[in-house]
Amino acid sequence: MDWLQNIEWMSLIKSFVVGGLICVIGQILIDKTKLTPARILVLFVTTGAILGGLGIYQYLVDFAGAGATVPLTGFGNNLAKGAIKAVKEYGIIGAFTGGVTAAAGGISAAVFFGYIASLISKPKMKKQ
Amino acid sequence: MKPLDSKKDYQKYVEQKSPNSPIFKNCFNAFWVGGLICTIGQIIMNICKSKGFSVEISGTIVSIILIGISAFLTSLNIFNKIGKFAGAGSLIPITGFANSIVSPSMEYKSEGYIMGVGGKMFTVAGPVLVFGISTSIIIGLIYMIFNTQSITLV
Amino acid sequence: MQKLGKQTIKFDTPPTITEVASIVGPKEANGPLAKYFDQCLEDEFWGEKTWEKSESKIIKETVNLAISKSGIPNNDIEYCFAGDLLNQCISSSFGLRGLNIPFLGIFGACSTFVEGLSLGAIIIEACAKHVLCAASSHFCSAEKQFRFPLELGNQRPPTSQWTVTGAGAAVLSKTGNGPFITHITSGKIIDMGIKDSNNMGAAMAPAALDTLLCHFNDTGRSPSYYDVILTGDLGHVGKEILTELALEKGYNIKSNYNDCGVLIFDKEKQDTHAGGSGCGCCATVFSGYFFKQFKERKIKRILLIATGALMNSTSSQQGESIPGIAHAVSIEL
Numbered sequence: 001m002d003w004l005q006n007i008e009w010m011s012l013i014k015s016f017v018v019g020g021l022i023c024v025i026g027q028i029l030i031d032k033t034k035l036t037p038a039r040i041l042v043l044f045v046t047t048g049a050i051l052g053g054l055g056i057y058q059y060l061v062d063f064a065g066a067g068a069t070v071p072l073t074g075f076g077n078n079l080a081k082g083a084i085k086a087v088k089e090y091g092i093i094g095a096f097t098g099g100v101t102a103a104a105g106g107i108s109a110a111v112f113f114g115y116i117a118s119l120i121s122k123p124k125m126k127k128q
Numbered sequence: 129m130k131p132l133d134s135k136k137d138y139q140k141y142v143e144q145k146s147p148n149s150p151i152f153k154n155c156f157n158a159f160w161v162g163g164l165i166c167t168i169g170q171i172i173m174n175i176c177k178s179k180g181f182s183v184e185i186s187g188t189i190v191s192i193i194l195i196g197i198s199a200f201l202t203s204l205n206i207f208n209k210i211g212k213f214a215g216a217g218s219l220i221p222i223t224g225f226a227n228s229i230v231s232p233s234m235e236y237k238s239e240g241y242i243m244g245v246g247g248k249m250f251t252v253a254g255p256v257l258v259f260g261i262s263t264s265i266i267i268g269l270i271y272m273i274f275n276t277q278s279i280t281l282v
Numbered sequence: 283m284q285k286l287g288k289q290t291i292k293f294d295t296p297p298t299i300t301e302v303a304s305i306v307g308p309k310e311a312n313g314p315l316a317k318y319f320d321q322c323l324e325d326e327f328w329g330e331k332t333w334e335k336s337e338s339k340i341i342k343e344t345v346n347l348a349i350s351k352s353g354i355p356n357n358d359i360e361y362c363f364a365g366d367l368l369n370q371c372i373s374s375s376f377g378l379r380g381l382n383i384p385f386l387g388i389f390g391a392c393s394t395f396v397e398g399l400s401l402g403a404i405i406i407e408a409c410a411k412h413v414l415c416a417a418s419s420h421f422c423s424a425e426k427q428f429r430f431p432l433e434l435g436n437q438r439p440p441t442s443q444w445t446v447t448g449a450g451a452a453v454l455s456k457t458g459n460g461p462f463i464t465h466i467t468s469g470k471i472i473d474m475g476i477k478d479s480n481n482m483g484a485a486m487a488p489a490a491l492d493t494l495l496c497h498f499n500d501t502g503r504s505p506s507y508y509d510v511i512l513t514g515d516l517g518h519v520g521k522e523i524l525t526e527l528a529l530e531k532g533y534n535i536k537s538n539y540n541d542c543g544v545l546i547f548d549k550e551k552q553d554t555h556a557g558g559s560g561c562g563c564c565a566t567v568f569s570g571y572f573f574k575q576f577k578e579r580k581i582k583r584i585l586l587i588a589t590g591a592l593m594n595s596t597s598s599q600q601g602e603s604i605p606g607i608a609h610a611v612s613i614e615l
Contacts, residue, residue: 041220
């Protein structure tokens, strides 16, 4: 059972708690404000980008790892971080290329898998 | 107060009459499902790091794998059931972003693969990209002008 | 035909509802009224490729069933009033394009069925012998048009309603054994400023109240005159609101009032939150359940008030409130 010892339990617990809490914030917003899912996602990605731009979000990422990067705030942070990094390297053009470059993997994957899913599958009635 | 006296009175009255969402139950479900998804992400992250990938690449791999899982579950007509149970727990992680791209693709398949799937794919997730990318550009420009992250914490 | 009061018409020779038909989807088939419908589908596509085609097929087959059950030759039916919820009412116009009967498409949101019965009754009193009225809705096509893709993992708030998959059709005739449409009360558009499209019952309840009070005023009747007062799709939330508002106006409808959206689903078992909605809701519940009650002489007088929310996805995105409408028909033996 070597692999069991190799798991960094602490990192898993931290990401569980922080990731869970970020979702709870979203849930409270959904239930209390009647915002649509699209608006919630926009709110989270923008908040993440701003916190990322201010350099605050990085602390959360250092602390909670995937607990901070997997929620959409992490996606926003990634965009902001990428833009800043590219500005450092390429100047003004970096502001336009950096964000998407950093998030390219996620966006491309979602587009590609979305298209594949539409080829192989059909929507079904919700049973409930 | 008579409910039909004015629109405002009626709206207040309706608010009293309408059942509220079971917020504690919803938050509990959102917490553990959201936490679990992030933990799966962390496990993948740890494996990637131990294989010697950089933090950035590991993060991208995590995103792609979670998006793949989410797309797969959506195409099996399972993700909406998870979403109904977990609410924000499956919406806020990157899985929700993937679901919001995959679900219209499947729905609008009936309008054809070009204008249906291709054109309607971003009906739900489009705003996320518009606002996310625009914010990142503004942040990049601000950084360039001031040459610093405003409260230079980094 | 004579006018009573402001909004009610009384028929001199009340038209008969000769025959009805109803076809519903699988979810409704699991509900408490399943055994009363003519046909229950096993899947929402019904062998078609799209939700829209499926809805067209449902209304087409329902209309054909109503005509064949009535025994009236197709050629003798002079007009058809039909409508649905999809943009430009494509379910009914596409579904009924092969019908070869003069077609008058109508839109009254979820009140369409009763709007059809009202217009049908008027045209029969005026000149026609046989008229057809139909309405349909489909959960999947309605979700796609008004809300989100089906596979999106979102939660439905407790006030939200479940669009009924199904269609109801009725053949009206000049002569027959009843039940008869004796009065119609056409409603005004009432908007009390509700903006939440997940709370349609509350948005439509004031319209239902207005039509209800108007009907009682115009005809001089009281709630106890009717065996059943039936609203279309106010659901659990709207039903409670209407009961309370009516009581406040001096009409106690508690004992004989019910709602089609409440009746069609089992709220606890089927997890439909506030109940059913859609054109198909009151069309199928009336055609399925209540018409049979008339035929078995279990009930003699119904006031059927179908309610509609006159909004679309553009208006709700632009932050507009939801105007409600309600049309009533008094059906008696």
